[in-house]
Amino acid sequence: RYDTFMAAFDAVKDAIDGIFKELTRSATHPMGGRAFLSLESTEEPFLAGVKFTAMPPTKRYRDMEQLSGGEKTVAALALLFAIHAFQPSPFFVLDEIDAALDATNVARVARYIQSHTRPAGDGDDEGFDPNPDAVLDPVARRRAPRQRFQSIVISLKDTFYEKADALIGVSRDADSGASTILTFDLSPFAE
Amino acid sequence: RYDTFMAAFDAVKDAIDGIFKELTRSATHPMGGRAFLSLESTEEPFLAGVKFTAMPPTKRYRDMEQLSGGEKTVAALALLFAIHAFQPSPFFVLDEIDAALDATNVARVARYIQSHTRPAGDGDDEGFDPNPDAVLDPVARRRAPRQRFQSIVISLKDTFYEKADALIGVSRDADSGASTILTFDLSPFAE
Amino acid sequence: GRVLHLEVESFKSYQGHQLIGPFRDFTAIVGPNGSGKSNLMDAISFVLGVRTAHLRGSLRELLYSNSEGGSADDRPRRGQVKLVFETGEGVEVAFARVIVPSSSSAEAYISQYRIDDREVRWDAYNTRLQSYGILVQARNFLVFQGDIESVAAKSPKELTTLFEQIS
Amino acid sequence: GRVLHLEVESFKSYQGHQLIGPFRDFTAIVGPNGSGKSNLMDAISFVLGVRTAHLRGSLRELLYSNSEGGSADDRPRRGQVKLVFETGEGVEVAFARVIVPSSSSAEAYISQYRIDDREVRWDAYNTRLQSYGILVQARNFLVFQGDIESVAAKSPKELTTLFEQIS
Numbered sequence: 001r002y003d004t005f006m007a008a009f010d011a012v013k014d015a016i017d018g019i020f021k022e023l024t025r026s027a028t029h030p031m032g033g034r035a036f037l038s039l040e041s042t043e044e045p046f047l048a049g050v051k052f053t054a055m056p057p058t059k060r061y062r063d064m065e066q067l068s069g070g071e072k073t074v075a076a077l078a079l080l081f082a083i084h085a086f087q088p089s090p091f092f093v094l095d096e097i098d099a100a101l102d103a104t105n106v107a108r109v110a111r112y113i114q115s116h117t118r119p120a121g122d123g124d125d126e127g128f129d130p131n132p133d134a135v136l137d138p139v140a141r142r143r144a145p146r147q148r149f150q151s152i153v154i155s156l157k158d159t160f161y162e163k164a165d166a167l168i169g170v171s172r173d174a175d176s177g178a179s180t181i182l183t184f185d186l187s188p189f190a191e
Numbered sequence: 192r193y194d195t196f197m198a199a200f201d202a203v204k205d206a207i208d209g210i211f212k213e214l215t216r217s218a219t220h221p222m223g224g225r226a227f228l229s230l231e232s233t234e235e236p237f238l239a240g241v242k243f244t245a246m247p248p249t250k251r252y253r254d255m256e257q258l259s260g261g262e263k264t265v266a267a268l269a270l271l272f273a274i275h276a277f278q279p280s281p282f283f284v285l286d287e288i289d290a291a292l293d294a295t296n297v298a299r300v301a302r303y304i305q306s307h308t309r310p311a312g313d314g315d316d317e318g319f320d321p322n323p324d325a326v327l328d329p330v331a332r333r334r335a336p337r338q339r340f341q342s343i344v345i346s347l348k349d350t351f352y353e354k355a356d357a358l359i360g361v362s363r364d365a366d367s368g369a370s371t372i373l374t375f376d377l378s379p380f381a382e
Numbered sequence: 383g384r385v386l387h388l389e390v391e392s393f394k395s396y397q398g399h400q401l402i403g404p405f406r407d408f409t410a411i412v413g414p415n416g417s418g419k420s421n422l423m424d425a426i427s428f429v430l431g432v433r434t435a436h437l438r439g440s441l442r443e444l445l446y447s448n449s450e451g452g453s454a455d456d457r458p459r460r461g462q463v464k465l466v467f468e469t470g471e472g473v474e475v476a477f478a479r480v481i482v483p484s485s486s487s488a489e490a491y492i493s494q495y496r497i498d499d500r501e502v503r504w505d506a507y508n509t510r511l512q513s514y515g516i517l518v519q520a521r522n523f524l525v526f527q528g529d530i531e532s533v534a535a536k537s538p539k540e541l542t543t544l545f546e547q548i549s
Numbered sequence: 550g551r552v553l554h555l556e557v558e559s560f561k562s563y564q565g566h567q568l569i570g571p572f573r574d575f576t577a578i579v580g581p582n583g584s585g586k587s588n589l590m591d592a593i594s595f596v597l598g599v600r601t602a603h604l605r606g607s608l609r610e611l612l613y614s615n616s617e618g619g620s621a622d623d624r625p626r627r628g629q630v631k632l633v634f635e636t637g638e639g640v641e642v643a644f645a646r647v648i649v650p651s652s653s654s655a656e657a658y659i660s661q662y663r664i665d666d667r668e669v670r671w672d673a674y675n676t677r678l679q680s681y682g683i684l685v686q687a688r689n690f691l692v693f694q695g696d697i698e699s700v701a702a703k704s705p706k707e708l709t710t711l712f713e714q715i716s
């Protein structure tokens with residue numbers, strides 16, 4: 001039990017900081033923020049708590065409770081993607097995760113998702129990396145192949161959904177209240 | 192105790208449907224939706240529950256739980272504004288109430304707030320009503336003077352905050368993490 | 383692997399039989415409030431075997447019912463969601479979960495599970511999903527509306543539970 | 550009545566003394582994530598006398614502390630929020646709530662209340678606010694971030710409590 005728990009914990013612990021940095025770096029803060037996981041008890045970790053700390057750039061250590069809505073969302077996404085590094089499900093379904101995000105953070109999250117969405121079995125993950133930022137970190141790139149997952153997102157923000165490969169439009173019939181679907185392929189318009 | 196409770200309950204009960212209609216009517220549904228409050232027990236109402244039901248246009252009766260995120264937000268705002276009709280506080284402070292709202296609902300909520308924001312003591316509320324929809328409902332207008340309240344809203348959506356009279360911009364100093372303020376008067380640009 | 387498309391029938395706000403898809407690498411579901419976007423997420427969660435306690439309604443409430451009819455007889459007595467999945471090897475697998483009236487009681491409903499149109503028991507269904515990396519009990523790849531911030535707000539004990547689930 | 554402006558000093562992310570305003574009939578507070586918008590809402594709630602249990606931090610945590618210093622000594626030992634309110638009759642009233650070190654303990658803090666710069670007890674402060682229609686116990690006019698949807702999700706019993714509070 002200790003072994004399976006620590007295998008999961010260590011994998012996520014190693015992945016979280018890199019992912020959080022990818023989600024928080026900017027021109028003013030090229031290093032991004034800092035995030036880490038720590039164990040309250042090291043002998044029987046599954047009986048105690050796991051502490052998750054995320055510090056946005058230039059913010060000093062504060063309880064997660066003190067973070068703003070948008071900051072909590074970014075930290076939560078970093079944790080989910082770090083868990084995915086250990087347990088790679090083939091796809092994510094994300095319902096309005098951008099609700100609390102400002103325009104800049106929407107762009108960062110959209111870019112992160114874009115750079116990770118390729119079908120599984122796409123050959124050598126390391127050969128083609130659309131995220132130019134990863135070039136800054138050649139050691140990390142060699143150590144762990146870049147995760148891939150299909151993304152299905154629900155969003156009200158055009159700055160987010162315009163980055164998708166396809167749109168599924170849902171509308172409600174005015175009389176019956178039934179939902180109808182219209183699909184729209186965005187790939188001809190991709191840059 | 193029965194009297195004070197029923198005074199509050201009846202006042203809010205009378206206000207809720209009109210307000211919900213104002214927040215949900217559209218070109219396709221000029222009558223808007225339906226909302227009402229009911230008592231689970233009529234002899235000792237304060238010992239039982241108050242049931243709140245809100246039905247968006249063309250939606251059949253369903254538990255509030257079944258409503259979508261945006262539909263719940265609109266219903267909740269209608270209830271808050273109806274409570275205000277009974278207990279008129281001079282101002283509201285609303286932090287990102289538009290998070291779950293689509294563009295159309297943001298516009299309706301913004302217009303509702305705009306049509307209600309005038310300083311208290313502005314003379315006869317009935318003489319000047321900037322909401323042309325109220326003309327459709329002369330009986331209601333004479334029975335209850337239009338509520339007035341000052342609004343302080345926090346929003347990430349420009350379609351919402353562009354309707355304000357003034358903006359207070361907050362930004363964070365990149366080194367110290369301290370917040371700084373910039374104010375911007377929008378009234379020269381109002382239509 | 384990846385999701386190719388969904389077929390929903392009489393599920394939540396989806397009347398009759400509708401094809402949803404194709405899903406690409408990065409697909410966005412868009413539309414006005416109340417149009418049925420989260421209902422699609424419910425459909426995906428439902429067909430993957432998530433228990434109704436975690437969905438927004440009982441099996442009975444998940445069946446489509448229209449705005450006009452007032453009585454329970456207007457509601458179709460059967461509905462389903464089918465998810466067509468392409469494995470890493472390029473094989474197409476159809477997972478379907480059907481809502482049918484329970485034989486024991488007129489007003490109760492139960493779920494049936496099918497893989498490629500052959501009825502299977504829930505554990506076989508779940509095991510097959512697990513073999514493709516779809517671990518429904520942990521649900522880490524499903525983020526319901528309004529839930530993302532609470533992931534960051536979890537107490538240390540709740541995070542331990544999360545790690546126990548994924549290990 | 551209406552709010553004219555706020556003065557915040559060493560409160561949450563606000564270093565030193567800052568003037569926030571003037572507030573118009575419809576004022577919007579805008580800016581990036583983490584910039585300090587909700588902290589302004591906390592300031593308004595704080596100065597109106599909302600108990601710290603309903604704010605995002607203890608009195609100690611509400612005092613400004615910067616990103617550089619690591620020790621508790623870098624934190625100012627005093628902070629305040631002042632709200633200048635114009636009554637229906639056009640009279641300006643200044644409500645201020647000050648965080649000061651408690652005399653009994655070095656690490657504890659308490660609140661002091663002032664109306665027009667004269668110190669008053671909390672009930673006098675609260676009564677004066679009530680006379681202007683500001684009913685802080687019910688808090689119906691304050692909607693914190695993420696709270697609006699839960700108003701609609703309240704159970705019938707919770708709604709009854711709400712009606713009891715406002716009556």
Ligand SMILES: Nc1ncnc2c1ncn2[C@@H]1O[C@H](COP(=O)(O)OP(=O)(O)OP(=O)(O)O)[C@@H](O)[C@H]1O
Pocket residue numbers: 177250253257258259260261262291393394395396413414415416417418419420421422443444445446447448527
């Ligand atoms: N069994 C059902 N039959 C018919 N309609 C249903 C059923 N269950 C739910 N609905 C309707 O579906 C609507 C909710 O849809 P959904 O939650 O998918 O909206 P949404 O597009 O996610 O909206 P939002 O952007 O506000 O989150 C509700 O209006 C509800 O009345």
Ligand SMILES: Nc1ncnc2c1ncn2[C@@H]1O[C@H](COP(=O)(O)OP(=O)(O)OP(=O)(O)O)[C@@H](O)[C@H]1O
Pocket residue numbers: 059062066067068069070071100361368560561562563580581582583584585586587588589610611612613614615694
């Ligand atoms: N006592 C304090 N001293 C200094 N900074 C603080 C203090 N308390 C909170 N903060 C900082 O204030 C920030 C939160 O600000 P706030 O919640 O107002 O953001 P916001 O503008 O509402 O963002 P969002 O749009 O994401 O909701 C956090 O980054 C936190 O570190």
Ligand SMILES: [Mg+2]
Pocket residue numbers: 259260261419420421527
């Ligand atoms: Mg939704």
Ligand SMILES: [Mg+2]
Pocket residue numbers: 068069070586587588694
């Ligand atoms: Mg905020």
